Amino acid sequence: MTGRLLYVCARPQREAATAEWASFRDGLGVDDADLVHHDLVRHPLPADLDRYAGVVVGGSPFNVTDADKTDAQLRLEHDLEVLASAALEGRTRAMFTCFGIGVVTRLLGGVVTLEHPEGTGPAEIALTDEGSRDELFGILDPTFEALTAHKEGTAQVPPGATLLARNAACPVQAYRAGIALWATQFHPEPTADAFVARMAVYRAAGYFDSDAFDEVAAHVRTVSVEQPTLLLRTFAAHALAA
Structure with a gap:
């Protein structure tokens, strides 16, 4: 492995993809050259995943x-499953x-459903007991705020996985x-x-x-992202130290 991290982009919109890469770079606390940008929408997954110390999927x-x-979406999902298998x-x-x-x-045999959407904006996240002992999540406060916006969710923790956080x-x-x-549902x-730019x-x-864009944006701007950023910094530190 090298001392570099890989950002895997699953967004067709180039403007949003570029901004997301920059957000991960800043959140991880690394330089431009240390976070490789890979556009999975337009290019297949790199074959040399082993050379990266860690991978973040947007x-x-x-x-x-x-x-x-x-x-294109079917191929992208397949490639993400290949990446997940490499991490497993x-x-x-x-x-x-x-x-x-x-x-x-889905890869682990769990259920993804439209029954658990969340609105756009800050949400309060709570660690489980296992989360408080996890090498990454354990450094976070027992409850913290993070930004969410999704139409689907995981119904229950999939087979073989350990639930770390919920709300x-x-x-x-x-x-x-x-x-x-x-894996996180929140951003x-x-x-x-x-997030407002996205x-x-x-x-x-x-x-x-x-x-209601202005109203939602104003609510988003009330959130503190200190804890989610700490999560990314911890992920980078552990990955680069391995």
Whole structure:
């Protein structure tokens, strides 16, 4: 492995993808050269995953529960499953976020459903007892705020995984599978301002009432992302030290 991290992009919108990479870079606390940007929408998964100390998977407007999937989305989901399998085998460390948790849940034999959506904005997340003992999540406060915006969720922790965090709206906010794969429903990477900029890209995508953009944005700007950023810093530190 090298001392570099890999960001895997699952967003077709280039503007949002570039901004998400920058958010992960800042959240992880690394330089530009230390976070490689890979566009999985347009290019297959790199074959040399073993060379990266860790991988972070960004969000996407795609949903695992989508009824009519393009060939591009099907290929992307397959490649994410390959990446998840590599992390489960301990070949690299990986953190899947947002859409990615659904892909991992399905791979593990769990259920992804439309019954647990969350609105756009800050949500209170609570650690489980196992979460408080996890090498990454254990450094966080027992409850903390993070940003969410999703239409689907994991119904219950999938077979073989350990539930790390939850809240009232979404019973599975984060889990660990194996020793080197973490998955979060919430977004650990954006600042409030970066999240508002992303909202502008997806204003008509059905995550929130587009006519209420200013109101939702104002609510987003009340959130502290100190704890989610700490999670990413800890992930980077553990990955780069391994």
